[in-house]
Amino acid sequence: MSxxxxxxxxxxxxxxxxxxxxxxxxxLNDGARRENxxxxxxxxxxxxxxxxxxxxxxxxxxxxxxxxxxxDLVEIDAGDAxxxxxxxxKEQAAREQxxxxxxxxxxxxxxxGPLRALWEEFEAAQSxxxxxxxxxxxxxxxxxxxxxxxxxxxxxxxxxxxxxxxVGAKVSRGAPAxxxxxxxxxxxxFATDAGRDPGA
Amino acid sequence: MSxxxxxxxxxxxxxxxxxxxxxxxxxLNDGARRENxxxxxxxxxxxxxxxxxxxxxxxxxxxxxxxxxxxDLVEIDAGDAxxxxxxxxKEQAAREQxxxxxxxxxxxxxxxGPLRALWEEFEAAQSxxxxxxxxxxxxxxxxxxxxxxxxxxxxxxxxxxxxxxxVGAKVSRGAPAxxxxxxxxxxxxFATDAGRDPGA
Numbered sequence: 001m002s003x004x005x006x007x008x009x010x011x012x013x014x015x016x017x018x019x020x021x022x023x024x025x026x027x028l029n030d031g032a033r034r035e036n037x038x039x040x041x042x043x044x045x046x047x048x049x050x051x052x053x054x055x056x057x058x059x060x061x062x063x064x065x066x067x068x069x070x071x072d073l074v075e076i077d078a079g080d081a082x083x084x085x086x087x088x089x090k091e092q093a094a095r096e097q098x099x100x101x102x103x104x105x106x107x108x109x110x111x112x113g114p115l116r117a118l119w120e121e122f123e124a125a126q127s128x129x130x131x132x133x134x135x136x137x138x139x140x141x142x143x144x145x146x147x148x149x150x151x152x153x154x155x156x157x158x159x160x161x162x163x164x165x166x167v168g169a170k171v172s173r174g175a176p177a178x179x180x181x182x183x184x185x186x187x188x189x190f191a192t193d194a195g196r197d198p199g200a
Numbered sequence: 201m202s203x204x205x206x207x208x209x210x211x212x213x214x215x216x217x218x219x220x221x222x223x224x225x226x227x228l229n230d231g232a233r234r235e236n237x238x239x240x241x242x243x244x245x246x247x248x249x250x251x252x253x254x255x256x257x258x259x260x261x262x263x264x265x266x267x268x269x270x271x272d273l274v275e276i277d278a279g280d281a282x283x284x285x286x287x288x289x290k291e292q293a294a295r296e297q298x299x300x301x302x303x304x305x306x307x308x309x310x311x312x313g314p315l316r317a318l319w320e321e322f323e324a325a326q327s328x329x330x331x332x333x334x335x336x337x338x339x340x341x342x343x344x345x346x347x348x349x350x351x352x353x354x355x356x357x358x359x360x361x362x363x364x365x366x367v368g369a370k371v372s373r374g375a376p377a378x379x380x381x382x383x384x385x386x387x388x389x390f391a392t393d394a395g396r397d398p399g400a
Contacts, residue, residue, distance in 0.1 A: 002254070006381045009250045013340075014347060016246055017229040020239045029217040039220045042242035045269055046216055050209045050311065054202070062262035065269070069245055111250065140213075147214060181206045 005108050012106040015076060022075045025082035025156060026140075029147035037072040037080060040140065044068045047136045054177045055132040067122045067133045070115055074099035083138075083166050084156035096123075135174025138167045139182070146185055150194055160190040205308050212306040215276060222275045225282035225356060226340075229347035237272040237280060240340065244268045247336045254377045255332040267322045267333045270315055274299035283338075283366050284356035296323075335374025338367045339382070346385055350394055360390040 020038040027034050045068045052061040072080075077099035081087045100119060104112040121127055125134045142163075145153050153163075163186055172179040189195045220238040227234050245268045252261040272280075277299035281287045300319060304312040321327055325334045342363075345353050353363075363386055372379040389395045 002377050003381065006251075006254070006378065010343065013243070013247055013250055014229055014343065016243065017344075017347075020228055020235065020243075021230075021232070028220055029214055030221075032221070035220065036239065038239040038242045039236065042238045042245070042269065043213070043217065043220075045242070045245065047213055049266065049269065049315075050213055050307065051206075054206070062265070065262070065265060066249065069242065069249065069265075107250065115249075143210065143214065144217075147217075177202050178206065181203060 008106060008108050009111075012103070012112075015103060015106060016073060018076045019073060022072070022080055024080050024141075025085065025152040026144045027148050027151045029144055031148035031151050035144070037075050041069055041072050044136050044140050047140055048133065051136065051139075051175065051178060052132070054175045055128070056174055056176060057128045057131075059129050059132045063118075063129045064133045064136075066115075067118050067129060068136065070119055071122050071133065071137065073103050074119070077102060082152075082156065083141075084152070084158045084162065131174040133174075135171045135178070138170045139175065139178055142167060142171075142182055142186065146182075146189060150189055153189075154194065160187065160195075163190075208306060208308050209311075212303070212312075215303060215306060216273060218276045219273060222272070222280055224280050224341075225285065225352040226344045227348050227351045229344055231348035231351050235344070237275050241269055241272050244336050244340050247340055248333065251336065251339075251375065251378060252332070254375045255328070256374055256376060257328045259329050259332045263318075263329045264333045264336075266315075267318050267329060268336065270319055271322050271333065271337065273303050274319070277302060282352070282356065283341075284352070284358045284362065331374040333374075335371045335378070338370045339375065339378055342367060342371075342382055342386065346382075346389060350389055353389075354394065360387065360395075363390075 019041070020036050022037040023034045024037055024040055025034070045065045048061060048064045048068055052059055052064065074096040078092065078095035081092045100116055104116040104119070106112065107115065122130050122133055125131055141152065145151060168179055168183065171182070219241070220236050222237040223234045224237055224240055225234070245265045248261060248264045248268055252259055252264065274296040278292065278295035281292045300316055304316040304319070306312065307315065322330050322333055325331055341352065345351060368379055368383065371382070
C-alpha cells in the first residue's frame with residue numbers, strides 16, 4: 001500500500017521536475033537569462049511569505065503558498081502563456097485542463113483531488129486567497145523588469161497603458177499597497193528613453 | 201510605514217532572486233544541466249507536500265514547507281556545499297551564519313527574526329519538522345541521480361557505502377518508508393557497470 005502510494009508520489013514529483021525546463025518571458029533580475037517556471041514558483045511563494053500583510057483581505061498564507069507552488073504545473077504540458085503574448089485564451093484553457101487531469105491524476109486520488117481543487121480555485125480568482133495569490137504572481141515579473149531594465153517589456157513591446165490593464169488591475173485588486181508602491185517606479189521607467197519606445 | 205516595510209521586503213526578495221544563480225552538484229532528472237538552489241527549493245517544498253505522510257512522527261506540513269523554501273537562502277553568500285564534496289564544515293557554518301545575519305536582516309525584524317529562527321531550527325535538525333525537512337532535502341538528489349544515470353554520483357566518485365552514511369542515515373531518520381523504497385533502487389544502480397566504478 002505504502003509502496004503503491006510512494007510510486008505514484010514519485011511519478012508526480014518526477015514529472016514536476018520538467019517545470020524547471022519551461023521558460024518564461026521574464027529574465028532573472030540581473031538579466032542574465034530567462035527565468036523558468038519552477039524557480040518563479042519558488043520566488044513567488046517567498047513573496048507570499050514576505051507580503052501577506054498587504055493582502056486586501058486577510059489570507060491564509062500557508063494556503064496561498066501551496067497554491068503558488070502548484071499554480072504553474074500545468075505548463076509542463078500546456079506551456080507558458082506570457083501575459084503580453086499572443087495566444088487564444090480558450091485553447092490555452094483547454095490545454096491546461098487536460099494537463100491538470102494528467103498531472104494531478106498521477107498522485108493518489110486523496111492527494112491529487114485537493115491539489116486539483118486548489119489549482120481550480122487559483123484559476124477562478126474569486127476567493128481571498130486566490131485573489132492575493134494572483135496579484136503576487138503579477139508583481140514578481142514587474143520587479144524583474146524594474147531590475148533588469150525592462151527586459152521582457154522591451155521584448156514584447158509593452159506600453160504603460162498595457163501594464164495598467166494587464167497588471168495594475170489584478171495587483172490593486174489583491175494587494176493595493178503593493179501596487180501603489182510600484183506604479184510610480186513603473187511610470188519612471190516608462191519615462192526613460194528605453195521606456196518611451198520599448199519596441200525600438 | 202507601509203512604504204518602509206515594502207522597501208525592506210522588496211530588498212529581501214530581490215536578494216533572494218540570486219539563489220537562482222547558485223548551481224548545485226545535481227542535475228535535472230533528464231541530465232540536461234545542473235540544477236540551481238531556487239528550483240531545488242521549489243521541488244522539495246512539493247516533495248514535502250506529497251510525502252508528509254511518510255514522516256517518522258507527524259509533522260506540520262506547512263511549517264516544513266516554509267522551512268524548505270528558505271533553507272538554502274544562505275547559499276547566496278556562502279555558496280552550495282555539496283554533500284559529497286570537500287569543504288571545511290566549521291568554515292562553511294561560519295559563512296552561513298554571516299549570510300543569515302545579512303539576508304534575514306534585510307526584512308523588517310518582526311519577519312526576519314522568525315524566519316531566521318526557522319532556518320536555525322532546520323540546521324539544528326532536532327524538531328520533528330526539521331528532521332523530516334532534512335530527510336526530504338536528501339531524497340530529491342537521490343531521485344535526480346536515479347533518473348539521470350547517476351550524474352552527480354559519477355562526478356563526485358561516490359560509493360554505495362557513502363550514500364548509506366551521508367544520505368541513508370538522514371532519510372531513514374526522518375522518512376523511513378521512503379528510504380526503504382529507495383535503497384533497493386540505489387543498490388540496483390550501484391550494481392550496474394556505471395555504478396560499480398562511478399569515477400571511471
